[in-house]
Amino acid sequence: MKKRKQILSVLLAAAMVTTMLGGCGNAQGTSGKSSTASSTSKSESTQNAVVESTVESNDDGTEDSVRISEETIEITLAGPASVTTNEWNESVQFAEYEKRLGIKINATAYDSEAWSSKLTLMLASDELPDILAGLTATTREDVYKYGQEGYLLDLSQYLDVMPNLTRIMEEYPEYARHITMENGAIYGISPFSVRIESWNLQDVYMSQTWLDNVGMDAPETLDELYEVLKAFKEQDANGNGDTDDEIPMLYSAYSCFPILWAYGIYSTDGKLHEMVDEDGNYMVMNVTENYRDYLRYIHKLYKEGLINEDAFVISSDEKDQLINNGKTGYVGNVTSIFLGLDNEGDYSKQKWFAVTGFTGTEYNSESVVVERERVGANFRVLVSADTKYPEEIAKLIDYLFTVEGAISASNGYEGLTFDFNDIEGYPVVDHTNYIGDYESSEAYRTRKATSRGAFNFYSINEGTIYDMLQNIDTDKLMEGECYKVAGANATKQLAWRKAVQKGVQFKKPLPSLSYGDDGAERATLYTDIVNYCATANVQFITGERDLDKDWDTYLEELEKMGLQRYIEIQQNAYDRLMGN
């Protein structure tokens, strides 16, 4: 009897623990489900709000801050907290909006990890604020779903009061395609960059100092790259007297891109290599011979110790450490690139230069660069369908697409938060005179001058180093003030100019797609496939699986996971997007 009781109580205790633990993980799953349930009941109530636009015609093309509302209106705003979101309400930017535009913004920030639950709760309890801003993880699909359920304002009805957005959409059809949903509505605004071309280069860098130390030229073909990396490994490339502490190539999705492109795989995703050929055929390159040969090459590098051994487990902090301590000569996108690349904060010490695609395979005779996407995949700003001030908000959004508006969102206002500083003859925004107690001008900019992340979705050249980079002479690019200020970006500009001279082909990555009813099916397929591909990628590179023996089973596995169906869905989505 006693024994039974004991067992029972142990079981009970165990059950309690599991339910307690389960409780933590479940919160998101349940909230997701209930949101769909509760939103159906709401859909009929809101999809209206077709306010007749009675705009006094001041559309003479002026881009200045015209007062949007005569009487100051107050609108609410919510978003996920980024570093400084807690200070949104105190920013000069928002204070000036109240003064200049007549719009007082009352912002609330939520913990970024709680944001998705919070959003679900706001939707479920009909408490959506006027504007959702500073979003970073809202996909086109989410937006389409919320929009169709009637939560979001369709901005396309207000395009006649949004001359600047209209102009941009006409000028850049890819942006128009992205923000216009399949039903013709515009439910939100995505980030968009009209910056110089070199901005689109992927961040992959090699150290000229290392090349000089081993006495070699910058590699152009894959064979040359191999020789260079080998020399890095065998010689004292970083010049500290130790020939064994060099990591020739720091593995990352980015540092592999130029190699990947050489094999005709024009992808900018580290796991699933998706692309569309000239005829608009969608392809998954992970099942091609191109990819197999690519893996052979990377496997060779790995086997010979030319890639860091901890390639697949290393943390980004550790990577930064390696770069700062001068332990590696070929790197991809890492924060320390922008920190100054070594402990002295001196860009010129390692002399990093930007790398474009390699050549020298049967798949590709030309150097290729797959550009960074100008259109941000996520949606930054959404407007509630229930807002009292749809037109004013539309005008506010349009204002942010002007030069003044864009700068107000990224840097504030001239004379209040910054002055234009002359660098090599080009005006560049400079906060130094205003920072007061803040520890750096960047701290001032993100904490006080602007409400960081809320509205800076339109990236322009004006007032930034990009204006200078675009126009400056090539020989001035890598020296003096320009190099000091622009650093990594200056090397990118140089690489871009060289690439144009060489006739490098520039390609666009796959645009972000959205799905209709097949969205859920696609999501399941994608998760399976991408996880399997990521694992297989590692296994093939480390040699745990053999590229000759195990390749066929790998292909079979992918087929079994429904790769064909996945491709079909993606192709449809792509066709839909292009048909818009």
Place this chain on the structure above:
Amino acid sequence: MKTIRKQISGDKFFQLMVTIILTVFFIIELYPMLYVVFCSISNPDAVASGEVLLWPVGITLQGYQKVFQYRDLWIGYGNTIFYTLAGTALNLAITLPCAYAMSRKELMGRNQLMLFFMITMYVSGGLIPTYLNVKSFGLLDSRWCMVILGAISVYNMIVARTFFANSIPDEIIEAARIDGCNDFRIFGKIILPLSKAITGVLVLYYGTGHWNAYFDAMIYLDDRKKFPLQLFLREILIQSKFAEEALTDSTVSAEELAYLAELSKNADLMKYCIIIVSTVPLMFIYPKLQKFFEKGVMIGSVKG
């Protein structure tokens, strides 16, 4: 050789083994704590590159300096202390009487009531209904929400009930009743004084729960002045991830990335200091309450 083995008699050998095993356990338990202490006073670069193992490298107190300058943290400290004290008091005020009532055999429908309680342990309303409930009670963005929400934990109630049922003899209650006590008096004058052990245990359970809680605050509180400590800690800890996220964000400039990286470095610097600052109060209270565990926790007949 033989003589030595003779000298170490069985008993001593046993003692020796126990000492060795306990020492090993002691080190296993102690090392992570020491590691955190070492990391908190080491140069963050050294920590990141894995140089800190057995003692601090590049000793610096910058982290603590930064932590003490971080004003929000102290607001959070104040709030957490309030939530912990008020919350635990309310928890006890509800759990103990409830558990006592449930332990009495003469309570009508006791089993049905218990079933009712048990169901809530396994099936909860879910986030959205709870949120709507909190909202309609007007508790959104209110300090009381942090105190009232989860006022009783059924698990703790069962623990207390078992204690009452097993360690307080019926006779004493009968005697009290004969002397003229009503139920309230019995509870106040007899049961409570006899239940210091279980009260201590509950204080510990509930107290640490409140001290470590952040989820409710994250969901129901908007005003930063009401945030508990843990929320600010999280805020600092996740700062280190923004730089990484921003890498793929097209609107983030190089300078901003550098700033974010700087923040992330700061966060790394403060990380371990924060862990220490936020656990010190618990470390002081824990040993004081721990002695109650020896007699306190019993579920069924298993002593835990």
